[in-house]
Amino acid sequence: MTSSSARSRNAPLHDYAGLLSELGAHLNGRRESGASTGLLIVHITNLKRINTTVGYRMGHNASLEFAAQINEMLRETDWMRPLAHDRYAVVLDRLKNPGHMLLAANRIARCTSSININDEVGLQLEVRIGAAMFPEQAQNAESLLRHAELAVETATLRGSIFSIYKAAETQHLTEDWDIEAQIGDGLENNEFELFYQPKIDANTLLPCGAEGLMRWHSPTLGAVSTERFIQIMEGTDHIDAVTSFAMHCAARNMSEWPAIDSELSVAINLSPSVIEQGNCVSRFKQVAAIWGVPLERFTAEVTENGIISAAGAGLDSLQEMRDAGIRVSIDDFGTGNSSLAYFKTIPADELKIDKSFVFGMLESDANHRLVRTIIDLAHGFGLTVVAEGVENAEVVKALQQLGCDVLQGYHFARPMKANDFVDYLTGSANASRRLRAL
Numbered sequence: 001m002t003s004s005s006a007r008s009r010n011a012p013l014h015d016y017a018g019l020l021s022e023l024g025a026h027l028n029g030r031r032e033s034g035a036s037t038g039l040l041i042v043h044i045t046n047l048k049r050i051n052t053t054v055g056y057r058m059g060h061n062a063s064l065e066f067a068a069q070i071n072e073m074l075r076e077t078d079w080m081r082p083l084a085h086d087r088y089a090v091v092l093d094r095l096k097n098p099g100h101m102l103l104a105a106n107r108i109a110r111c112t113s114s115i116n117i118n119d120e121v122g123l124q125l126e127v128r129i130g131a132a133m134f135p136e137q138a139q140n141a142e143s144l145l146r147h148a149e150l151a152v153e154t155a156t157l158r159g160s161i162f163s164i165y166k167a168a169e170t171q172h173l174t175e176d177w178d179i180e181a182q183i184g185d186g187l188e189n190n191e192f193e194l195f196y197q198p199k200i201d202a203n204t205l206l207p208c209g210a211e212g213l214m215r216w217h218s219p220t221l222g223a224v225s226t227e228r229f230i231q232i233m234e235g236t237d238h239i240d241a242v243t244s245f246a247m248h249c250a251a252r253n254m255s256e257w258p259a260i261d262s263e264l265s266v267a268i269n270l271s272p273s274v275i276e277q278g279n280c281v282s283r284f285k286q287v288a289a290i291w292g293v294p295l296e297r298f299t300a301e302v303t304e305n306g307i308i309s310a311a312g313a314g315l316d317s318l319q320e321m322r323d324a325g326i327r328v329s330i331d332d333f334g335t336g337n338s339s340l341a342y343f344k345t346i347p348a349d350e351l352k353i354d355k356s357f358v359f360g361m362l363e364s365d366a367n368h369r370l371v372r373t374i375i376d377l378a379h380g381f382g383l384t385v386v387a388e389g390v391e392n393a394e395v396v397k398a399l400q401q402l403g404c405d406v407l408q409g410y411h412f413a414r415p416m417k418a419n420d421f422v423d424y425l426t427g428s429a430n431a432s433r434r435l436r437a438l
Contacts, residue, residue, distance in 0.1 A: 016145070019081050019089055024141035026091065027134050037134040038092035038101040041148040042070070042108060045156070046126040047086040049276060054118045060085065062117050066125055069111040073104075089145070098164055101131040105162040128155040132165040157231060176232050182218060183229065183238045192216050192242065194249035195415040196266070198424065199386060200407045202400050207428050209265040211301065211408065212250045213415045214242060234271055243274050247283065250298070251291035253418050257425065264425070267299035267329055272306040275314045281324045299327040299350065306331075307346055319347040329386070333374065344381065351378040355389025355409070362394055372402050379403065 023039070030037055044063060051059035063085055070080055070090060077093035092104055112125040130151025138144035147165040153173055155163035163169075186192060192214060199209040216224045233239040250266040257264060270280065280300065288295050300321050307314065307330065318328050329350035353374050360367045371387070378385045387399050390409030399407060413424060 015081070016083060019083065020141045020145065022081070023089075023091065023144065026093075027141055027144070030094075031135070034135075035093075036095045036136065037144075038095045038098075038104070039132050039134070039144050039148045040090040040092065040101060040105060040108070041083075041130045041145075041152050042088045042090060043128045043130075043152050043156075044086040044125055045128050046123075050117060050123055050125075052276075053123060058117055062115050062125060065115050066111060069114070070108055073107055073111075089148075095133065098131075098133055098136075101133065101164065102162060105129045105131065109161050127161060128152050129162045130155055130165070131162070137165050176228070179221065179224060179229060180232050180236065180238075182221060183233065183236075183242075186216055186218055187238070187241050187245065191218055192245060193417065194246055194253075195417060196253075196421040197408060197415040198413050198421070199267075200412050202396075202404050202407050205396075205407075207264065207425060208406060209267065209299070210421065211267045211415075212246055212269070214246055214269075215415075230271070234273060239271050239273055243268070243270065244283065244287075247287045247298075248291070249418075251287045251293045253421075254293045254297055255291045257422065263297070265297045265299050265327065267301040267327075269301045269331070270306075272302070272314060275300075275302060275306070275317045278317050278320075280317050281320045281326070284321070284324070284326055295325040296327075299329050301329040301331045301352075303331045304333050315345070315347065322347050322349065330383075348383060350384045350386060350406075352386040352388055352408075353404075358387050358389040358395060358399075358409075359391070362398060368398070371399075371404075375402050375404055 027037060044066065047059055047063060050062065067080070067082060067088060070088065074080065074090070075093070078091060079093075080088055080090045082088055090104070090108070092101060095101065108129060109127055112127060115125055117123045117125070130148045130153070132138055132144050132147035132151060134144050138147050150169075150173060151163045151165040154165075154169050155161065157173070157176065193216075195213045195215050196210040197213060198207045199211060200206065201208040214226055214230070216226070216229055218224055230239075230242075233242060246268050250268055254264065254266060274280065284295060284298055284300075287293075288298070300318070302318070307318070322328050327349040328347060329352060330346065330348050331352045332354045333351050351374070353371060357367050357371050357374075361371050362368070375385050384405045385403075386406040386408055387395075387404045388408050390396060390399065390407045390411045392411055395409075396407060396411060416424065
């Protein structure tokens with residue numbers, strides 16, 4: 001280990017001023033020669049979750065071990081400084097091209113797999129790495145640090161491990177911050193609305209439930225992409241507020257549907273951060289009591305990767321919901337990174353096949369076999385199977401032949417406002433009565 005890297009390990013935490021001073025001196029020494037310097041900001045994104053799941057000592061030790069492994073892979077003239085318990089700055093000296101930053105980032109990311117935090121909960125360090133290069137992307141220490149931090153934000157929003165600073169992406173980040181600033185007013189001004197997309201029983205082809213999907217039409221921003229504003233809300237208090245809003249909307253609407261269908265359930269999408277809080281059951285119970293709706297009419301929908309991300313505390317929360325009578329659904333199945341060993345421990349009632357597999361199942365033998373395998377696997381674990389992305393009658397027939405239980409997609413209906421969904425249910429009920437009369 002070099003003297004500079006050893007010195008960085010003993011540097012005080014949160015010392016951005018110290019980093020700027022040392023980095024500024026380093027860049028001045030390289031300015032005349034024209035040699036490039038890369039700066040990586042390494043953020044351990046789930047350290048807080050690790051601390052709350054297995055304890056601060058284990059989390060702190062994992063962070064220290066991670067830092068030690070980074071130090072071991074650095075060259076003589078590279079150095080690292082801790083900025084926070086979950087954040088490190090890595091300076092890469094005399095780079096020939098930006099590709100070397102990507103190589104270094106990949107090596108750093110691979111370090112996380114060798115750090116054993118706790119065998120029982122299956123936790124692993126998760127990182128986001130942002131990079132910027134001097135003098136190509138910044139002319140001084142402060143702008144280099146700022147650009148590397150912006151790259152971390154970009155990686156986080158993309159859901160990728162690594163991102164190199166690009167000026168055009170800064171504009172995208174600025175737009176995201178504008179959206180975030182208006183979310184609070186949007187919630188207060190009732191600009192958000194819960195739409196419903198019906199879930200169809202594959203045998204009767206009649207509605208058996210619905211998925212609640214949040215929509216936002218801002219008077220200043222227009223219609224904002226759901227994926228975008230949910231991604232922005234993650235990690236803020238807004239995600240709690242919009243989750244509560246969705247729960248209350250669904251419960252209020254279900255309380256108005258008994259004349260049409262008194263057993264219809266609604267799925268509410270829950271983020272990992274909401275599940276990890278461990279209070280989902282109490283929140284559902286409170287909402288159910290206010291609107292007089294049985295807990296059994298709620299389904300908590302969580303993505304496959306979200307379940308993996310939530311880990312120990314999240315799995316306990318899912319089990320508590322099931323014990324209380326709330327159904328648990330694994331969304332976007334097939335797109336995540338879960339293993340079969342992990343899958344068998346997930347407390348769930350329902351599995352939703354991601355639409356990317358359903359779209360191509362008639363054109364691709366591989367997709368068809370994959371859908372069949374997922375259905376058989378889920379049924380082997382006693383799970384109901386929902387296929388998303390059903391867009392034509394041929395796919396309906398193929399899924400029925402494979403034994404799929406529930407269908408969802410534009411072939412039946414697009415997501416619709418609550419009033420339109422009531423009309424849809426009324427029409428379906430009338431059609432069912434006509435069929436029974438034949």
